[in-house]
Amino acid sequence: METILQGIKEGIYLILQMDAEVVQVTLLSLQVSLSALVLSALIGIPAGAASALKKFPGKRLLLNIVYTLMGLPPVLAGLLVYLLLTYRGPLGRYELLFTPAAMIIAQVLLATPIIWGLTARAVMTLEQNVYDTAVTLGASRRQASFTLVREARNGIIAALTTAFGRVIAEVGAVMLVGGNIRWATRVLTTSIVLETRTGNFSTALALGMILLTISFLVNLIIIMLEKRTFRYDNTIQIT
Amino acid sequence: MMRFKKSTWIVALLAIFMMTAIIGCGQQEESAAPDQSAQPELKTLKLATTTSTDDSGLLDYLLPEFQKDANYQVEVIAVGTGQAIEMGEAGDVDVLLVHSRAAEDQFVEEGYGVDRRDVMYNDFLIIGPAEDPAGIKGTTDAVAALKAIAEKQAAFVSRGDDSGTHKKELAIWEKATIEPAGEWYIEAGQGMGDTFMMANEKKAYTLIDRATYLALKDKYQLEPMVEGDTALFNPYGVIPLNPDKFPNVDYEGATAFAEWLTSEKGQKMIGEYGVEEFGQALFIPDAK
Numbered sequence: 001m002e003t004i005l006q007g008i009k010e011g012i013y014l015i016l017q018m019d020a021e022v023v024q025v026t027l028l029s030l031q032v033s034l035s036a037l038v039l040s041a042l043i044g045i046p047a048g049a050a051s052a053l054k055k056f057p058g059k060r061l062l063l064n065i066v067y068t069l070m071g072l073p074p075v076l077a078g079l080l081v082y083l084l085l086t087y088r089g090p091l092g093r094y095e096l097l098f099t100p101a102a103m104i105i106a107q108v109l110l111a112t113p114i115i116w117g118l119t120a121r122a123v124m125t126l127e128q129n130v131y132d133t134a135v136t137l138g139a140s141r142r143q144a145s146f147t148l149v150r151e152a153r154n155g156i157i158a159a160l161t162t163a164f165g166r167v168i169a170e171v172g173a174v175m176l177v178g179g180n181i182r183w184a185t186r187v188l189t190t191s192i193v194l195e196t197r198t199g200n201f202s203t204a205l206a207l208g209m210i211l212l213t214i215s216f217l218v219n220l221i222i223i224m225l226e227k228r229t230f231r232y233d234n235t236i237q238i239t
Numbered sequence: 240m241m242r243f244k245k246s247t248w249i250v251a252l253l254a255i256f257m258m259t260a261i262i263g264c265g266q267q268e269e270s271a272a273p274d275q276s277a278q279p280e281l282k283t284l285k286l287a288t289t290t291s292t293d294d295s296g297l298l299d300y301l302l303p304e305f306q307k308d309a310n311y312q313v314e315v316i317a318v319g320t321g322q323a324i325e326m327g328e329a330g331d332v333d334v335l336l337v338h339s340r341a342a343e344d345q346f347v348e349e350g351y352g353v354d355r356r357d358v359m360y361n362d363f364l365i366i367g368p369a370e371d372p373a374g375i376k377g378t379t380d381a382v383a384a385l386k387a388i389a390e391k392q393a394a395f396v397s398r399g400d401d402s403g404t405h406k407k408e409l410a411i412w413e414k415a416t417i418e419p420a421g422e423w424y425i426e427a428g429q430g431m432g433d434t435f436m437m438a439n440e441k442k443a444y445t446l447i448d449r450a451t452y453l454a455l456k457d458k459y460q461l462e463p464m465v466e467g468d469t470a471l472f473n474p475y476g477v478i479p480l481n482p483d484k485f486p487n488v489d490y491e492g493a494t495a496f497a498e499w500l501t502s503e504k505g506q507k508m509i510g511e512y513g514v515e516e517f518g519q520a521l522f523i524p525d526a527k
Contacts, residue, residue, distance in 0.1 A: 087331050087412075087485065088330065097331050098316060098331070197294065197430050
């Protein structure tokens with residue numbers, strides 16, 4: 001209990017103190033995970049919408065695979081990326097191993113199936129009449145499809161927040177492909193592992209608090225944008 | 240009108256993400272080497288080493304000085320010796336600083352590394368709970384101590400991660416002609432700090448390097464049981480990767496690092512490390 005209180009105290013102190021290394025580690029965590037989130041969204045949202053709307057052979061199988069990969073163990077994703085990027089590996093000549101780029105790639109591998117799968121689910125729950133109405137109002141096939149994606153936005157935003165939560169908190173992949181190099185690839189989660197390993201439990205807890213705080217702030221921003229963007233929409237009222 | 244607003248917000252959201260990413264980038268470079276702004280062409284060198292050199296704080300003490308002298312920023316990847324050697328065999332790092340003599344010699348023999356040098360040694364000790372169920376406290380024969388632990392089936396936590404420490408432990412078991420197995424023999428599969436923590440929780444014996452022990456002993460309750468046996472001697476070697484095999488590695492930097500560690504200055508610094516804080520040196524320099 002004493003350690004926990006000490007950790008909370010130290011956490012507040014660490015945040016206020018703006019220690020250069022803690023700031024750098026925090027910013028790198030954000031940089032890696034937000035970059036991974038943006039890239040995964042660019043792949044996952046269109047892929048999710050397309051795989052929900054289009055009819056093609058093997059659609060069910062594909063979606064099943066995507067749903068399965070939503071639970072990809074981070075350390076396995078890390079190992080796959082490690083084997084791809086190692087000097088003797090297929091992408092070895094780019095020398096990306098132990099760089100933030102490698103960490104982003106690994107996290108994209110984790111986040112893309114989540115965004116893809118949840119987007120597909122959100123789009124599939126829409127009623128046929130949304131599409132029909134859009135077509136009746138003179139929308140082309142393409143415009144009508146965009147309408148569908150827009151109607152599914154709540155689900156897509158849920159997908160983005162879930163994916164962000166997953167990548168900012170994972171340690172297995174970034175530890176393996178980043179190497180936890182001080183000033184270069186050390187992020188909040190790998191710092192927590194390091195501090196725990198060296199017995200500094202209260203510092204580890206303090207870093208955990210910072211991690212939760214930035215996660216909270218990012219989610220807050222997403223929710224605020226969501227509210228301001230969609231304030232004209234109807235929400236369900238319980239009467 | 241409304242549609243315009245929505246897309247504006249989505250663009251704004253994306254822009255914020257990108258900005259954070261870019262700011263993060265800039266900040267990182269800024270703070271990457273706070274005291275080196277006068278030297279613009281700082282080169283980087285990748286060192287795969289054991290958790291013991293890193294967790295003990297030795298590298299944090301040595302590397303800034305090496306950076307000053309050689310203008311190389313060393314990026315440390317601290318893993319078990321097994322994984323460090325694996326990284327060397329794949330050509331993913333420039334230089335190794337590890338402690339497993341047999342594996343090191345094989346590494347050089349197979350052409351992955353060149354010009355191995357002795358750097359320093361430290362020693363291991365067997366630590367355990369104050370109750371000492373195997374009755375080994377104060378003895379100086381590591382082999383006999385492990386025999387006693389196995390006989391009493393007293394809990395023993397092994398690194399179990401193919402590290403130098405793990406290999407050392409297995410070598411002593413072998414000398415004792417015991418194949419450790421059973422509920423009392425716990426294979427952690429983790430680094431030294433985690434293993435120490437686990438042994439402490441389980442009131443178990445474990446084999447630990449002196450540097451990690453001294454750095455962490457105030458946080459846990461386990462006590463030294465057996466020390467001073469030559470079987471517990473632990474030499475470290477530095478090995479640059481073979482440039483003929485791996486044209487991608489920075490051989491020049493790796494050699495500079497090996498030479499610096501074995502230089503008079505490097506050796507002196509190694510011998511002084513820890514004296515102030517712990518009252519004894521953590522590593523004994525032994526370069527020829």
